[in-house]
Each structure stands twice: as C-alpha cells, then as structure tokens.
Amino acid sequence: MYNEKFMKRAIELAEKGRGYTSPNPIVGSLIVKDGEIISEAYHEKFGKLHAEALAIKKAGERTKNATIYVTLEPCSHHGKTPPCTDAIINAGIKKVVIGSIDPNPQVNGTGVKKLQDAGIEVITRVLEKECYEINRGFFKHIQTNRPWVTLKLALTTDGYVADSQGKSQWITGKEAREFVHQQRKQYDAIMVGAGTAVKDDPSLLPDDKSGFIPNRIIIDETLSIPYKLKVVNDNFRNKTIIVTCIQDRENKKEELRKRKIKVIETSADDFGWVDLKQALEQLATRGITSIYCEGGGQMAGSLVNAGLVDELQIFIAPKILGEGIFGFSGFMKTLDEAIQLEWDDPQKLGSDILLIGKLN
C-alpha cells in the first residue's frame, strides 16, 4: 500500500515529461525519508538528467539511508548521462523501489543487480502494469524498432466511417472529439492518409498548443498533397513528416523540405501504396516511439492487415446509415482467419461508445 502510494505519485511525475523524452521513456522518481517525500523529479527532456539522478540532486545531503522510488529500472550504463545506479549508490540510499524493468538490452536487470551487489535493498514490479503502460511506446520501439500504433476510428453503429456521400463530420459527439484531442498529446506523432488530409484539412494538433506538439505524419504515395493544407502551411509545419513511395517529383520534395517539412521515402508495396512497415521503421529510427493514427479506411485496413496496429480505439456512434464508406478496407478474411483482438472494458463517452482493443 505504502509502496503503491508513492509509486502512483512517481507515475504522475513521469507523465509531466510526456512528449519531450522520446525515444527515451518518461520516468518519475521520488525520495522518501521517515515516511515523508523529501524530493520529486521526472525526466524532463531527451538528453537531460534522468529522473532518479535529478531527485537525488534535489534532495542534497538528505539522501543518506533514504528510499528512492522510480517508475523504471535505473540505468547502469553510460549514455548521455552517467549511470543512475552510481548516483543511487553514491547517495547512500538504502532501498530502491522500482516499477517496471527496463527491457533495453543495455539495462534489463543489470541495474537491479548492480544495486543489490552494492548492498542496497531492491523491490521491483510495484504497479508494474501501470509503469509499463505509460511507456508502451518506448518498450515497443526498443523491442521491435517500430513505434506503438494506436488506430482510432469513428464508426456508425453499422460500421461506416462516412456516409455514402463521403461526409464524416461529425459521426461522433463532442465528448468523443474532445477525447481524441486529449489523445493527441499522448503520442509522438499523429498519422493520417493523404486522402483524409485533403478531404478534411485537419491541423492534427491538440487544442492546447502551449505544451507538447506531436509530429504529424501524412502517408502520401504520390506526393499529391496541396501546398494550401494546414499541415504544410501552418506555424508547426516543421513538425510535419510526409511519407511517400514516389520515385520522382524531386522538385516537390525539394520545395517541401525548403518549408522545413520532412519527406521520407519508402518502397511501394504490391498495390503501389507506401510500404507501411518500412515507413514505421524509418519513423522509429527518427525517434518516434508512438503513433496515433486517425484514418482513413484504406490506411486502417492496410495497417491492421499488416499486423502493425497495437491498439484500436473505436467510437461507435448511435447512428445507422444503411450504406456508407467502410472503416477497414483492402483485405478479406474468413471467420477462421479473422484478425483477432482483445477488448478492454467498454465505456460510454457522451452519446457514443468507446471500445479499446489490443491486437498482437
């Protein structure tokens, strides 16, 4: 109970770094002495001091015989900063309480061992699931060199993303749309297909632009994106990444890059479409550990069919159209071969239902 209470606070601290640390994890840490928190810290930005090192620094002399809580196993290797295990040992801390073990092959249990070898009591896996969840992008990235992908779809009750005239604004209600805006702050990047970008001209930005701004990824096989769109025109266009598989159109690539927009090239898949696995790998190499994909149906279908989606967020609106545009397209499975997922507990959000499912 005691440990969980402090770990919960450490998770809250970790969340303050959300968006600024990738491809590093978010980490929170706090130091407790005589039952009182004497220092709190979190990993504030990629390259900056790690959470536990910062907590120790803030606590100064008082760390002697104290207990440190940290959401992720402390590192034991020299990276951009010195090993946190050394900082803990040198601070005279007598007990370390850890949330999740770091799967990074350079850490993965060696941090715990180094602390134990120094005679420090180590307790691991406190609120492990929660500590894992907050860094699912980091874990996925380090283990597969691909980002965590959450695919969001707003469907009618009969499974359509738009009516037969292509109209999709708005299938869902205000609460669902607000939830999506909140989600945009939780991912390193927001991704849509060029079709959606052209049709809706979305900014793909969270409502609150004072904090972290995610990257915006446009999958555009023919590089047909018009210059007038928000994503290539607004003040955040240096956060836009266009992924294409077109071989030529060097002038357009040049012009986009001149506007500070990144252009990534992949090979084309069998349908002449951007090879999405390759795209995700290239994005991962650029430090993107998590992506929130907002459609459309063709990309949704391709991503799911290629096994590249980790989480599905489906809003089911209380509307029936009879006919419309499909949410997933481009493949066909029999019931026996169906792509399987696992539902979390569902919830009602305004007048819509939110279903979250995990794949893989």
Add this chain to the structure above:
Amino acid sequence: MYNEKFMKRAIELAEKGRGYTSPNPIVGSLIVKDGEIISEAYHEKFGKLHAEALAIKKAGERTKNATIYVTLEPCSHHGKTPPCTDAIINAGIKKVVIGSIDPNPQVNGTGVKKLQDAGIEVITRVLEKECYEINRGFFKHIQTNRPWVTLKLALTTDGYVADSQGKSQWITGKEAREFVHQQRKQYDAIMVGAGTAVKDDPSLLPDDKSGFIPNRIIIDETLSIPYKLKVVNDNFRNKTIIVTCIQDRENKKEELRKRKIKVIETSADDFGWVDLKQALEQLATRGITSIYCEGGGQMAGSLVNAGLVDELQIFIAPKILGEGIFGFSGFMKTLDEAIQLEWDDPQKLGSDILLIGKLN
C-alpha cells in the same frame, strides 16, 4: 427504502409469470402487515386471477388494515376477472403502493381514483422505471397495437454479420450466445427471416425447454421454407408462425396448417417483401406483445428503416474481416438523416462487447 424493498420483491414475483400472461402484463403483489410479508402472489397465466386478488385470497382474514404492494395499477373494470380495486376495498386494506400506472385506457388512473375515493391511502410510482421495464411489451402493445421489437445482431468489429463466404457460426463467444438463450425466454416470440432459418436451421428455442416456450416467427415472403427444418418439424411446431405475402401456394399453406403451424398473410411492400408493419400488427392482434428478432441483415435493415425496432442488442466480436456480409441492408441515409439511437452503458460479455441501444 421500505417501499422500494417490498416493490423489488413484487417485481421478482411478477417475473415468475413471464411468458404466460400475454397479452396481459406480468404483475406481482404482496401484502404487508406490521412490517411482515403475510402473502405473496403473481399473475400466473392469461385469464387467471390477477396478482393482487390472489394475494388477498391467500392472506384470508389478515388483510384488514394491511398494506398491499402491486407492480401495476389495479384494474377497476370488469374483464376476465372482477375489478381488483373492489377486492382491495372489500379486504379492508388501508394502504396501496403501486409501481407503474396502467396505460390501458380502461384503467389509466381510474384504479387509483377508485381506491382513494374509498378512503384508502395510495402511493404511486415506486420503482416506476423498473415496473415499466418489465412490461414494456404490454405497454407498447396497448399503446400502438404493435409488439415491442428487440433486434439482436452479432457483428464483427468492422460491422459484418458473416464472412464473405456467408459463415457466421460463430462470430461471438459462448457467453454472448448464452445471453441470447436467456433472452429467448423474455419475449413472446423469436423472429428470423427465411434466409436465416434455411441457412442455420435454428430451433430458436431456449436451452431449457421445461418452462415457457416462445412463439417462433419466420418471415418467408415466398413460402419457400423446406419441411425438413426444425421450426416446422420439431415437437414445438405448434408454436411456429410463418408470415408470408405470397398470394397463391394454397397447398403449402394448407399443409403447414395441417402440421399445426400458423400461416399469416400480409400484403407485399414495394420490394415484394412481407410488409413488416402489417405483420407486426397481425402478430399483436394474436396476443404477441414482444418479439426478439435474430436477423438476418435484410430484415434488420427493413425493420430499422421502417421505425419498427424499439431496442437494438449488438454484440461486437473482437474480430476484423475486412469484407463480409452487412448487418443492415436495403436502405441508405446521409449522416444528417441517420437513424438515431441512444446507448445504454455498454458491457463486456466474455470476449465480446454488448451494446444496447433504444430507438424511437
């Protein structure tokens, strides 16, 4: 609290009559004296004694100055049984606690008034919503001369009722299918289209055949149903009703009726399909107050589009097919004209999600 506790028990009693009272409502009643229940009863069967009359009969002499609880307003007119208000007055009961008011134009408040005129204290609308819910078929029937229709659909995550080869067994898991079997005991009739009857040859019976057996309605515009199917062949075939709009085929109609199967005729709608509104009205006239419709997609579409569905029960299986057979077909709406519903709180049932929505 006190009133609600006893009313809750009266609702439990009412449920014991489920299936046997239509087109009359289910009703539960109990008599309380000095804080103790001295008598319990429910409306056991159409034509039999009403719940409150039976509770009074069971209590004998002890009703003097007692309180009676009844889920539905006591009747004040002579029907198959004498007015319950007379029985209550004659029994010397001093207080009547009522759940829902009877919308039956022959009652609708007159029961309450008659009791009050006799100097009896009357409290109404205790657990009104619950008391209304248990008789939603009765209320719908008496107010519209149509049955309450619940439409059940098992959909994949992408909205299909079957894969592209037509296979639908089983989209949902065991828990969802058990739920459906439980539901079959709650309705006067189970309804499917002939296509579903032929494809799956379902019995449409609850697992437990010792209790109430619902009617089975097959919508069969061409009267093409083969004699070998369970619904026209098994021991419960006298509970089968076939609705057709074909003018001829008198021999087949005759043969089916010889087998104790009821055949109902409606006019054809613009597509040559059974006029479902007419069908429901005819079924209502035969005392059917509630129907559980189990598909397929054409009937689901027609019913929803005609505004004949009161409740939608949608199971969403954790499966994605990419392509398949639609859950609702035969109409097309724009987003602005979409058929609207209102979701209840969703729930997880085994590995599936159950969404319940109300229309109208």
